[in-house]
Amino acid sequence: MKTISIINLKGGVAKTITAINMAHILATVYSQRVLLIDNDKQGNTSKFFDLHSYDKPTIADLLVERDFDTHRAINPTLYSNLSVISANMNLLNANLKIILDVTRQQQTILKKALQQIESEYDYCIIDNAPDINISVINSLVAADEVIVPIKIDQFSFDGLDQLTEQFKDIREFNPSLNFKGCLITQYAKNKVNMQGSDYLNDGQKYPIFKTRINRTVKIDESTFAGEPIIKHARRCRAAKDYLDFVKEYLEK
Ligand SMILES: Nc1ncnc2c1ncn2[C@@H]1O[C@H](COP(=O)(O)OP(=O)(O)OP(=O)(O)O)[C@@H](O)[C@H]1O
Numbered sequence: 001m002k003t004i005s006i007i008n009l010k011g012g013v014a015k016t017i018t019a020i021n022m023a024h025i026l027a028t029v030y031s032q033r034v035l036l037i038d039n040d041k042q043g044n045t046s047k048f049f050d051l052h053s054y055d056k057p058t059i060a061d062l063l064v065e066r067d068f069d070t071h072r073a074i075n076p077t078l079y080s081n082l083s084v085i086s087a088n089m090n091l092l093n094a095n096l097k098i099i100l101d102v103t104r105q106q107q108t109i110l111k112k113a114l115q116q117i118e119s120e121y122d123y124c125i126i127d128n129a130p131d132i133n134i135s136v137i138n139s140l141v142a143a144d145e146v147i148v149p150i151k152i153d154q155f156s157f158d159g160l161d162q163l164t165e166q167f168k169d170i171r172e173f174n175p176s177l178n179f180k181g182c183l184i185t186q187y188a189k190n191k192v193n194m195q196g197s198d199y200l201n202d203g204q205k206y207p208i209f210k211t212r213i214n215r216t217v218k219i220d221e222s223t224f225a226g227e228p229i230i231k232h233a234r235r236c237r238a239a240k241d242y243l244d245f246v247k248e249y250l251e252k
C-alpha cells in the first residue's frame, strides 16, 4: 500500500477536492483498491460521501483508542474499490488527548493503524486539515509521499517554506518521506496565475506537477451533487485535468 498525504497549511487550496478526485480516479479508472482518510475535523470529505456521522467510529477513535481494529472505522462508498475513514468534530478532542497521553508514542499511531490493513489496499490517500496538529503530523509520519495543492494568489507561497521545514522534521520519524510535488489548482489564465506558475516552474525550489487544474464552476457544483468530477461532468476541463494529473502522478 502506498500512502499519500495531501497537505497545505493554507485553507481553501483544494486539498479535499484533490484527495477525493485522485482517490476516485485511482479506484474507478485504474481499478486500484483505495482507502481515503478524512483527517480534518471539518469533515468535508466525509460529507461529500454522505458518511458524516457521530454514530460510527471515525479517525478520532482510531487515534485515541488503544489496540483499535482499523477495519472498524472503514466505510464502503457507492464506488467499487473506494472506502473511506470519516472524521467529525471529535477529532478536535482527539488531538488534545493524544498530546496529553505521554505513555504512547504520539507521532506513529496512524502509521501503526495502517500497518494492519497494508495488504488490503493499493493506495491510502489522506485529506488533511489546513493546520499542523498532531493528527496531521501522524499523517506525515504514516505517508510515503506528500502532494501539496496550491492556489495561486498573493499569499500562495507563504507557508510553503514552513511546510518544507516541517517535512525535514518529520524525516526524523519517517526518513523516506518523498515530497512528490506541488499541484496548481483553481488555475485561470490571468497574469497572476501565469507569474505564479512560472515562479514555481523556474525556481526549481519545489517539485511540481506539469498538469494544472483549471478553475471551473463544475467543481463547486460537484460538491453539491456529492459526485466526483469525472462522474459529475466528464467533459469539463477540471475532469480532464484530474485525469491527466493522476496519469502524470502514476508515471512520475
Ligand atoms: N478547480 C476548481 N475550480 C473551481 N473551484 C474549485 C476548484 N477546486 C476547488 N474549488 C473550490 O474551492 C473551494 C475549496 O476547495 P477544498 O474544500 O477542496 O479546499 P481545501 O484545501 O480542502 O480547504 P480546507 O483547507 O478548508 O480544508 C471549494 O469551494 C471548492 O469547490
Ligand SMILES: [Mg+2]
Pocket (backbone or CB within 6 Å): 015, 016, 017, 040, 044, 127, 128
Ligand atoms: Mg479540506
